[in-house]
Every structure is written in structure tokens, then in C-alpha cells.
Amino acid sequence: MKMKNKAIICGLMAVASAITGCTDMLEKEPLDSTADNPLFWNNEANMENYANTFYDNFPGYNGKFYTNALTDDQITTGFSNWKYVNIPAESSEWSSAWTEIRRANAMINSINNYAAGVDDATKQYWIGVARLNRAMQYWDLVRKFGDCTYLEKVLDVDDPELYGERQNRDEVMDKVLEDLNAAVASITPSSSKRTWSQEMANAMKAHICLWEGTFRKYRSETDGQDAKDLEGAERFLKEAVTACEAVMGSGNGYSLCDDYQSIYNSESLDNNTEIIFYKQYVKDVLTHSLIANTSSSSEQSGMSKDAFDNYLFLDGKPKATTSYDTDDAGVMAVSETDGKEHLDISAQLAVRDKRLSQTIDHIVCYAGRDWPRTSDGMGMTSASGYTVCKYDNTSIPLEYRKAGNYTCAPIYWLAVIYLNYAEAKAELADMGSGTIIQQDLDMTVNKLRQRAGLPDMSVTPDVDPANNMGVSNLLWEIRRERRCELMFDDDIRYWDLIRWHKLDLLDNGKYPDITIGANLKNEPSPDLSKIKLTSDGYLDGQNGIRHYEYKHYFYPIPSSQITLNPKLGQNPGWTE
Secondary structure (H helix, E strand, C coil): CHHHHHHHCCCCCCCCCCCCCHHHHHCCCCCCCCCCCHHHHCCHHHHHHHHHHHHHHCCHHHCCCCCCCCCCCEECCCCCCCCCCCCCCCCHHHHHHHHHHHHHHHHHHHHHHHCCCCCHHHHHHHHHHHHHHHHHHHHHHHHHHCCECCCCCCCCCCCHHHHCCCECHHHHHHHHHHHHHHHHHHCCCCCCCCCCCHHHHHHHHHHHHHHHHHHHHHCCHHHCCCCCCHHHHHHHHHHHHHHHHHHHCCCCCCCCCCCCCHHHHCCCCCCCCCEEEEECCECCCECECHHHHHCCCCCECEECHHHHHHCCECCCCCCCCCCCCCCCCCEEEECCCCCCEEEECHHHHHCECHHHHCCECCEECECCECEECCCCCCEECECCCCCECCCCCCCCCHHHHHCCECCCEEEEEHHHHHHHHHHHHHHHHHCCCCCCCHHHHHCCHHHHHHHCCCCCCCCCCCCCCCCCCCCCHHHHHHHHHHHHHCCCCCCHHHHHHHHCCCHHHHCCCCCHHHHEEEECCCCCCCCCCCCCECCCCEEECCCCCCCCCHHHHCCCCCHHHHHHCHHHCCCCCCCC
């Protein structure tokens, strides 16, 4: 029985301390002394300290920025297969969510029961913070595992509710929305970008509601899921619009910053007008390794040709219809950094969306032809030829770019609000449940396009022959904008494909172009013992075949949990 309790029951109850072993927790009281201690909960500072550990649920640059190659945006150095190929015995993604849910429930229950000496507004604020974090954890569980058990109280190890059936994921997400709305109502506004605020809560709400609304709109019984729920989709999409509007009209003076890269490579984001909430890193104290991962002498993951081709030309048109020269082959030129000849794509970058040149280097480098971005001459190579520079800050001392990076990570920011708003409005209009007008685009995504040096998007854009998602021209262009703006950001692309129910696009047996990289046709002497080329001279990064099956929409339930509680059942398509 203990293994079951690991997943749902064990968790940290000691304030501001590290998570301890679950087995140890089972040998103690189900809750530690803080849970039912009026002396503890009648002190707001203790509430804040308890809530501070929720910040760890935002991994920042130690999370999925750039590092997840399971998308059509990256070509990895090895074979990037599905997260799960077989059913695991255990899963930290399953167990850690339950730990945090239990902690949130303990905080809510304890404040309600034991904080009689604290004023109601203060209590409601911290309950709102707990409900916000509970909502985030349940959403993460639902998007990964589907149906799950919904708990609003702290349970003992022998409570029968721990061994019941999973609830329908729609019911759980309805509860998530209740939590989000309660959090927005009780958490006060703040200009701080490093604390809980109503603006941050609305940003989270917008993100989750857009995800849920589109998931319900596009899901299909052919995916082993429930039928579409258009009524539910409309409700969540309208909530997303409302949340975005609240952020945009918050009075905190949010506006796009001039420097796109500064969102990702700054030592502080306190003064960045675009940032709503961020994770702070501190030199020699709290650091990450993202820059090191993108500036390594080891072969790196790189941008795919599919992602490269997604960026528009300066006339606002895609590759198929632009008046610009679409030849993507670099020319051999001497690089100033090492005095050697390399394939240079500066000319191609100069006629594209500015974000492309702010995301990848202008030199194509690959096995057998390395190139140094850093001043120490350390050569880099990429599995695709396109190396990622988006997160690098060349003003940081070199030793900290190699290890111990301290640039800060955006969690919620205005560009994402703009994208969420435009997409939600367009999806509602597509359903006949609302309208989207030119002003909606002008106040959101067109601001992003202007920063990127592109003409404005129209509500009636031209056809792009590359549209392979079966959606309207407008939705396709909004999705393109999202992909370019958020390239490599926090695992977003993967989960976007999930909610749009287009996960099959990651099947490289069906779509082999997603593992093709840079054009090397002008490379005079490629080392074919180190790289593969397609028949037309592109770098071939395919290291295996990844076939799509509908079961991949949900992770499998860990087998140990089903052994302990057979009522959980297994997700569709997963068998031993």
C-alpha cells in the first residue's frame, strides 16, 4: 500500500524545507505539526513562507525551455521518441502533482480552520494563492493523464477516497476553473513581477482556459477520447478572453519591449515592461544551464527546416507566395570569430521575420564544420546546422555562459497574452460564438509583427499552401505567429499540438521533413562520415522513425498505481 500513498498522500508539510522521502513521511503522522497548529496559521508571515515553496513548481530555465526536442521545431542529436513508449512502474510527473495538490489542500484547510486571529482579506488572499497552485497542478495532471481523482481535502493514508475511480477530466477542469476564478477574485493586484498577483493569476487563467477550450473543440472519439464539447469549449474560450482583457487593462503599464531577446537573456526582468511574472536567478546562488546547453562544444539540438520555413518574409508572405528569393542555401564566407570559411545565411535572415535572426545564428555549423560563437573559440555544432542563440547573453562573463547561468526566465508575459487573446477570439468566431475584427488583431498580434518587422495581419489573410492543420487561414496565421514568437519556449509547441489534436504531425515516418535541417548544397567538402544529406543537399537529422498512435495524447498511468488501485484503469491504447 505504501507505493500508492507515495503518489497521492506523501508530501512536504514542513514550511520552506526541501521535499523529503515519501517513505519517511508514511512512517510519521499524515500531516506535520504545522497543519493543525493555530500558532502557526495565525501568523501571515508563516502563510507566506509556506506558500513560497509553490514557486518551485515554476521550473523556469531548468525546465523545458529548448531542451525538449519532441516537436517539429527541433532536430536532436539522438533519437527523440515519445515521452513514454512503454507503461512505467512509477512516474514523478504523476506523484509530484499529488504532492503539491496535498500541500495546497492542507494550506486551504488549515487557514480556514486555524487562522481565527487573521483578518478575512488576508486569509482569502493566501487561500487564493493555494487554489491557484492547486488549479495549476490539476491542469497539469489532466493534460498529461486525462481522467483523475479530484480531492479538495487532505486525506489520511487509509481514506477510501484514495482508492476510488478517476473522475472525468471535464469535471476536473470545471473545478480547475472554479479555483482559477476564486484566485483571481481574492489575490490582489501588484506591480511586482516576482510575487503572486491578480495579473499573474489572470495570465495563468488565460493560458489554461485557452488550452482547455481548444482541447474540447478539437478532440475526437477517433483519438480514443470523448466527443467534442463545443459548449464547454465556448465557455473556456470566453473565460480566456476575459482573463486576457483583465491583464491588458490592468493599469500596470504592460507594453511590448523593443528588444525581443531581452525577454530571454536578461540578468533582471524587473524593469521589462512586457513581463508579468518571472523566475529570478542569482549569480553563484541560484543558477541554470540553458545558455551552456545552446553554446556547447557537444553537438546541440537545432532548429528544423520545418520551423525555419514557418517564418514569413518581410513582405508578410510565406515561402510559397513571397516575391523574395527563397533560396535557403548559405554561401561560404570567412567568419570574423575564427577567421575560417563557413556557410553564412545572413542574406536569408535579412529578408525574414526579425525573430528568426534573434533565435538562430547566422553561421550554419554541423559535424565536421564547427564554429565559435563565444570569444574563447569553442566550436559549436548542431544536429540541424541551425544553432540556437535566442537565450545567450554575450555580455555575461564567459565562464558563466558555460555553467552557472543567471539570466532570468519569463513565466508569463504580454506577448503570450496577446497571442492567447487573438487565438481565443478567432476560435470563438470560427465556432460562430463570437466575432474577431481587425482591431482585435491590431491591439495584439500585429504589435508582435511590427516588432518583428512584418506587415500587419489581416482578418482575411491569403491562403498558405503549407497549411496542414485543416483550419481557417486566420487560425493558421495566428498559430504561425505563436510558433515564431514562442520558438523553443517552455515546451509550448508540444502541448499546442496536443490541444489542437495535431499530434500526428510529429510522426516523422509520415512527415519526414520535420527531421531535415539546413541546406548544405554550397558546402564544398562535407564530411559524409559525420553527417547525412538528402538527395537535394539538406542535412538529414533523422535518427529513427517515430510513429504516431492515438495513445500518445495521454501518458500511461504508472502500473504500480493500477496494481494498488485497479479502479484507476489504464488510458486508451496503452497495454502491457
